[in-house]
Amino acid sequence: MNSTLMISHLTKAFGGVKALSDVSLNVTPGERVALLGHNGAGKSTLMKIILGLISVDSGEIAVCGVAPGSAVARAKVAYLPENATFHSALTGLEHITYYLRLRGEPVSGAMALLDKVGLGHAAKRRIATYSKGMRQRVGLAQALIGHPSLLVLDEPTSGLDPVSRRDFYELLDGLAAEGAAILLSSHALTEVEARTDRLLILSGGRMVAEGSLHDLRREAALPVSMHITAINGYDTDILAALPNAIRVAGNLHVTCAQDQKLQTLAHVAALKGKVADIDVIPHSLEDIYSHFSRRDGQ
Numbered sequence: 544m545n546s547t548l549m550i551s552h553l554t555k556a557f558g559g560v561k562a563l564s565d566v567s568l569n570v571t572p573g574e575r576v577a578l579l580g581h582n583g584a585g586k587s588t589l590m591k592i593i594l595g596l597i598s599v600d601s602g603e604i605a606v607c608g609v610a611p612g613s614a615v616a617r618a619k620v621a622y623l624p625e626n627a628t629f630h631s632a633l634t635g636l637e638h639i640t641y642y643l644r645l646r647g648e649p650v651s652g653a654m655a656l657l658d659k660v661g662l663g664h665a666a667k668r669r670i671a672t673y674s675k676g677m678r679q680r681v682g683l684a685q686a687l688i689g690h691p692s693l694l695v696l697d698e699p700t701s702g703l704d705p706v707s708r709r710d711f712y713e714l715l716d717g718l719a720a721e722g723a724a725i726l727l728s729s730h731a732l733t734e735v736e737a738r739t740d741r742l743l744i745l746s747g748g749r750m751v752a753e754g755s756l757h758d759l760r761r762e763a764a765l766p767v768s769m770h771i772t773a774i775n776g777y778d779t780d781i782l783a784a785l786p787n788a789i790r791v792a793g794n795l796h797v798t799c800a801q802d803q804k805l806q807t808l809a810h811v812a813a814l815k816g817k818v819a820d821i822d823v824i825p826h827s828l829e830d831i832y833s834h835f836s837r838r839d840g841q
């Protein structure tokens with residue numbers, strides 16, 4: 544397979560603590576993958592291994608076809624830490640110029656990088672005067688030096704306002720469209736649901752779920768919840784006709800297993816003349832995430 548990142552049966556322990564157990568995953572060019580998990584689930588450990596900062600106990604890993612941490616891998620992988628820090632006395636332009644020089648890249652590219660992340664207008668202002676969102680963009684511009692094939696982003700949007708988050712994801716969309724693979728960790732479930740191609744859920748060091756939200760929803764097979772609005776006066780008839788219906792804060796509520804959904808809807812439909820409306824309540828990513836995270840006894 545044409546993988547930018549290939550991980551197979553990876554295991555890592557710190558003393559008696561198993562940080563990662565039998566983790567496998569592939570990320571292909573242009574894919575945006577979100578890594579989700581509770582505190583201590585193993586996300587940072589996985590990122591450090593991908594960056595070549597720590598070794599594995601067993602399993603295989605290849606970044607752009609080579610060992611993580613090798614000179615080739617380091618040239619192709621970029622990392623944006625959650626709290627990137629900058630010398631606040633430097634301007635954005637000076638900062639990026641400095642890092643271009645360190646990487647042996649032409650410094651003439653600094654302005655183009657800042658333009659790419661929407662910071663061209665502030666390039667000559669000191670970073671101390673930048674907002675959190677602007678500093679995050681400097682970090683992204685720095686990460687883009689050398690056209691990385693894989694971007695590893697640790698909670699890149701934490702602390703950003705909704706507009707800055709949207710702008711940040713639009714930048715990532717553009718990079719993915721140019722072929723960069725993106726692996727980002729996040730606790731902001733609703734936003735990654737909309738902005739990534741695939742979700743990975745780590746729990747207790749194990750990869751407990753992987754797929755699109757649609758795949759995870761199907762695999763979780765959580766009970767279906769419905770709200771029924773009765774035509775005035777028919778509440779009691781409906782409750783009598785549907786044994787699994789209950790009254791919650793004045794509304795009628797029905798819960799059934801996934802494979803009972805059509806049958807339950809047919810029962811409700813048969814009550815025409817008594818039912819004004821029915822709403823099937825979709826599960827949020829939080830519900831699905833909790834389901835998989837708890838499966839490991841977390």
Ligand SMILES: Nc1ncnc2c1ncn2[C@@H]1O[C@H](COP(=O)(O)OP(=O)(O)OP(=O)(O)O)[C@@H](O)[C@H]1O
Pocket residue numbers: 557558560561562580581582583584585586587588589
């Ligand atoms: N250097 C270390 N020495 C000992 N234990 C460690 C070390 N690094 C991580 N661990 C343990 O490995 C487990 C996974 O930690 P990790 O930092 O990868 O989790 P995480 O998912 O990144 O958490 P968070 O969301 O809080 O950053 C935890 O139990 C942690 O205590």
